[in-house]
Amino acid sequence: MKYIKKFVKWLLIVLVLLVGLLYITDTDYLIKAVRTIYMKGHTTAYLEDYKEFDNNTIGNGTAQPWPNHKDYNTVTETEGLNQANEEYGTVAYVIIKNDSVWFEKYYDGFGKTSKSNSFSMAKSYVSAMLGKAIMEGKIEGLDQPVSDFYPEFSEGNAAKLTVGDLSSMASGSDWDEAYYSPFSVTTRAYFDDNLEKVMLNREIIEEPGQRFKYLSGDTQLLGLILQKATGKSLSEYLTESYWKPLGCESDAFWQVDSEGEGHEKAYCCIASNALDFARLGKLYKDHGKWNGKQLLDSTFVAKSITPRFSDSPQYGYGFWLKEDGDKSFFMMRGHLGQYVVVEPNDNVIIIRLGHQKSPDATVGMFSEDLGIYIDEAYKLLGQ
Numbered sequence: 001m002k003y004i005k006k007f008v009k010w011l012l013i014v015l016v017l018l019v020g021l022l023y024i025t026d027t028d029y030l031i032k033a034v035r036t037i038y039m040k041g042h043t044t045a046y047l048e049d050y051k052e053f054d055n056n057t058i059g060n061g062t063a064q065p066w067p068n069h070k071d072y073n074t075v076t077e078t079e080g081l082n083q084a085n086e087e088y089g090t091v092a093y094v095i096i097k098n099d100s101v102w103f104e105k106y107y108d109g110f111g112k113t114s115k116s117n118s119f120s121m122a123k124s125y126v127s128a129m130l131g132k133a134i135m136e137g138k139i140e141g142l143d144q145p146v147s148d149f150y151p152e153f154s155e156g157n158a159a160k161l162t163v164g165d166l167s168s169m170a171s172g173s174d175w176d177e178a179y180y181s182p183f184s185v186t187t188r189a190y191f192d193d194n195l196e197k198v199m200l201n202r203e204i205i206e207e208p209g210q211r212f213k214y215l216s217g218d219t220q221l222l223g224l225i226l227q228k229a230t231g232k233s234l235s236e237y238l239t240e241s242y243w244k245p246l247g248c249e250s251d252a253f254w255q256v257d258s259e260g261e262g263h264e265k266a267y268c269c270i271a272s273n274a275l276d277f278a279r280l281g282k283l284y285k286d287h288g289k290w291n292g293k294q295l296l297d298s299t300f301v302a303k304s305i306t307p308r309f310s311d312s313p314q315y316g317y318g319f320w321l322k323e324d325g326d327k328s329f330f331m332m333r334g335h336l337g338q339y340v341v342v343e344p345n346d347n348v349i350i351i352r353l354g355h356q357k358s359p360d361a362t363v364g365m366f367s368e369d370l371g372i373y374i375d376e377a378y379k380l381l382g383q
Helices: 002-024 029-036 079-088 119-135 156-160 163-167 185-191 195-200 216-230 234-243 274-285 298-304 368-381
Strands: 055-058 090-097 100-106 252-255 270-272 320-324 327-334 338-343 348-354
Touching: 055 234, 055 270, 079 090, 079 368, 090 274, 090 368, 100 274, 119 163, 119 216, 119 234, 119 270, 119 274, 119 298, 119 327, 119 338, 163 216, 185 195, 185 216, 195 216, 216 234, 234 252, 234 274, 274 298, 274 327, 274 338, 274 348, 320 368, 338 368, 348 368
Parallel strands: none
Antiparallel strands: 055 252, 090 100, 090 348, 252 270, 320 327, 327 338, 338 348
């Protein structure tokens, strides 16, 4: 018993010293990381981690359910789709054809209204909100300097930084896009309780507007700017701008850095379902128009789904782009393989949500699983 008491005593001392060291070195966000992610058996963020964080609510209004296609669920998954779904842990796979649900299947205990983390698909919503703020005159345009909102970005390279550079991932920031390192700024941003402070400590080390480099910090700073420009939280602005007008059937949650007056994690973390996520894809497919009303300027939509830089044709403004033969896709993409993929010419939307991507996944590149979900969808469609 004496030895047990001594062990417990020294264990407590070590823990106190460790916690103190974390605060001294400004890495105390790791305490939250251990509690919410690592002690749950995960090495990175996961689909239902929104339950472990503070969230703001994105409210729904009058629901506009998707109609079912006349051929709804008349086919079954291909062998290739079954294999990918099992291997990569798909929880939702939906095909919308001609604005009607043509095929839908849910897995692993998830259903039509089950919420899961959007991860970086949220970036597309933030870019859409930028377009809305420009449309409403709250932001002058894509060329408005970031320094108009944050004077901290008034010198050197930072003085050239625009809101359009943030939306198109061309900031030249020193952000480190590393998801599995506990000491990267991306991990800090996920767990820190002051995202504004995190962002204002970043430096613009390259001239902005020159090239694409995928950096979550760009969207986070854009989100903070939108709050200043609109005088509303991102959740409030998304609710009134899109979530209600698009007829989303369920409310959603957006993770925030802290309880109360916290900032949303703009670069990620809207918890919703496949059919409601798909609505933004339809809005862009239809050039910003919904039920006859122009919710978003069509020229902004067109610019968003066109590459900004010729040497990085995979990205526009908040949306990923992919050419495959005679098909042109634009899409929302998120960590671990969350996808809303749109082919406007075919009037097809493919949604996949799940636990992981294929092992070839790298930052800023398309992974093999994406091609599988697209190819198998077209096999099901018989196209």
